Amino acid sequence: xxxxxxxxxxxxxxxxxxxxxxxxxxxxxxxxxxxxxxxxxxxxxxxxxxxxxxxxxxxxxxxxxxxxxxxxxxxxxxxxxxxxxxxxxxxxxxxxxxxxxxxxxxxxxxxxxxxxxxxxxxxxxxxxxxxxxxxxxxxxxxxxxxxxxxxxxx
Numbered sequence: 001x002x003x004x005x006x007x008x009x010x011x012x013x014x015x016x017x018x019x020x021x022x023x024x025x026x027x028x029x030x031x032x033x034x035x036x037x038x039x040x041x042x043x044x045x046x047x048x049x050x051x052x053x054x055x056x057x058x059x060x061x062x063x064x065x066x067x068x069x070x071x072x073x074x075x076x077x078x079x080x081x082x083x084x085x086x087x088x089x090x091x092x093x094x095x096x097x098x099x100x101x102x103x104x105x106x107x108x109x110x111x112x113x114x115x116x117x118x119x120x121x122x123x124x125x126x127x128x129x130x131x132x133x134x135x136x137x138x139x140x141x142x143x144x145x146x147x148x149x150x151x152x153x154x
Contacts, residue, residue, distance in 0.1 A: 021052075021061055023093050023118065023136055025068045030061055047142075062139065069139035074131035086110070086122055086132055093120070093134045 021030055027050065031037070034052035043049040043062055047069075052059040053076065062070040073089060075081065090099045090112060099112040099120065110122040117137035124130060 021059055021068055021071045023068055023071065023095060023134060026066055027063055030068060034059065064139065064142065069142075070133065070135040072131055072133045078130045080124075081122070081130065081132070089132060089134070090120055093118075 021033065025033075027040075027048075030050065030052070034054045037050055037052050040048040040050040040063070048063045050061050050063065052061070056076055058074045058076050060072040060074070061068045071093070094114070095116075095118075097114040097116060097118070099114055102111045102113050104111060105121075107123055108121040109124055112120040117140070118135065119137075119140065120132065120134040122132045
């Protein structure tokens with residue numbers, strides 16, 4: 001019985017791993033993983049945002065210069081995330097580096113960072129949203145500059 005439960009868990013995690021977009025992937029690689037989607041729309045900063053649905057998740061990917069720089073995973077319908085599932089998505093986006101848990105901030109009770117300044121944050125169940133966001137340093141830096149015009153020349 002235990003081996004059946006373990007096998008079921010392994011299959012679930014393997015399936016989630018295959019559905020996981022990865023930072024740095026191209027639009028073509030993401031389309032191959034999830035299938036075609038409608039034409040991407042610009043996000044509030046003007047970067048291309050593509051939405052995909054796979055494995056019971058809505059996956060929002062922001063592309064900068066043709067590469068995935070920010071990925072948001074949201075369960076559909078909203079549901080709790082087992083810690084193992086969060087860890088699996090973080091590992092799939094580790095790019096050879098290690099994630100380290102950091103202090104919570106505001107509405108983001110779980111946060112991680114990597115040595116290359118990439119970061120991830122998880123917001124637990126709220127009225128309608130329960131999601132994990134993983135973003136590169138390039139994405140964070142660009143958003144910071146766009147939020148603060150005085151920083152654009154730095």
